[in-house]
Amino acid sequence: MNKLIFSNTVRFILLILIQVLVLNHINLFGYLNPMPYIVWVLLFPIRKNKTSFLLLSFLLGLTLDFFSNSGGIHAAATLFIAFIRLPLLTIVLRKNDFDYYLFNLRGISFSKAIIFISLLTIIHHFIVFSLVYFNFSEIITILNNTLFTSIFTIILSLLGITLFTNKK
Amino acid sequence: MQQIIYFIRKFRFFLLFILLETVALFFTIQHHSYHSSKFVNSANNLTGGIYSQAISIGEFFNLKSENKRLIDENTHLKNILEQRKLDSSSEFKTQIDTLNYYQKYNYVFAKIINNSYSKPNNYLTINKGSKQQINTDLGVINSKGVIGVVKNVSSNFATVLSILNSNSKINVKLKNSSHFGTMTWNGEETNVIQLIDIPRQAVVKEGDTIITGGKSAIFPEGILVGTIKNVNFENNQYKQIDIQLFNDMTSIGYVQIIKNLQREEQLNLENTTENE
Structure with a gap:
């Protein structure tokens, strides 16, 4: 139990530092900055008690907002994907009851994991860019940014998850 | 119940x-309305401290270009000094009464510790704050031109509303004809900025130099901005004017903050005139 709290705290801090010090300055093709900090939301253990999970996800987003001077944009988006994570997982896996304590993202089949990660990433990025531009007439730019940044984020997230988590 | x-x-x-x-x-909504974003910004000790630690590692690699910029500025300033010497030795010299001589602007240097330019609304973080007598609405420049305006201040750090921000509106003018306009950014290119509200009588040509207007209490008159890149003149009025910036906003290190010592006086006078 303590090991779980420790590993999640370390992951929280490391992901934020990597995000604000390295990934926010990549600017691939001039504007693409991946946001794989949401991997923290994907990897947080699934419990019946979601209160602490929601609060911590909000805190994760808000910390990033503090660093990137963006109001509450990341907080809103991260909180939203934290809230829909479990319902989305039941839809993707077509399962209603989980073994909550033993569930592991590496345990499910690879294709289903990709669908799950991609859906959450695209939803998150769409919320972020909608709030950044905050203007319906910019819808083309929003969709364009969402699509390309999502691809970048998904690749980085998958690499990170496969390299740094255990199969068991 | x-x-x-x-x-x-x-x-x-x-x-x-x-x-x-x-x-x-x-x-988010508070953040989108300019004058009221107070709470969530990177001008606090935690984020500012982490950024200044990180920048001190990367700083080493910019030393060469930073030195080049400094020597350019030094040469420019020395040339101005030499011209002054010539002026003061001529016989048409105006006597300046040293008792009535006053200073209007005071410059403080700061280091950029975080810079963003790929979003539609960009902010910078600098390593000077209220302990160094920095407060909001001060102009930020470097030797090549305007950078932005100070927005939020904490004890050791401050955030700057970059000119690459759709909320940034800075008064500028044409160097050769003194027609005033406003500088905004459409969010597309990091080295091209837009000029609006230019009267149609003004003659704007490609290559004309744009400087700050000095109508506001923030920037002194005559700070460099850029040159006109292209002009779109339709139906007897200016549709869109692009300015090519002198500054490369993607790589800026040290900046100067301008403190206007007569700001209070000017604003008070303007307020009383408006209220009458």
């Missing part, structure tokens, strides 16, 4: 979610 408690218990996650989402959206 029991029904209400039952309802709250049943939907407590959903209610918590709605509550936090409302808080986040409140911050």
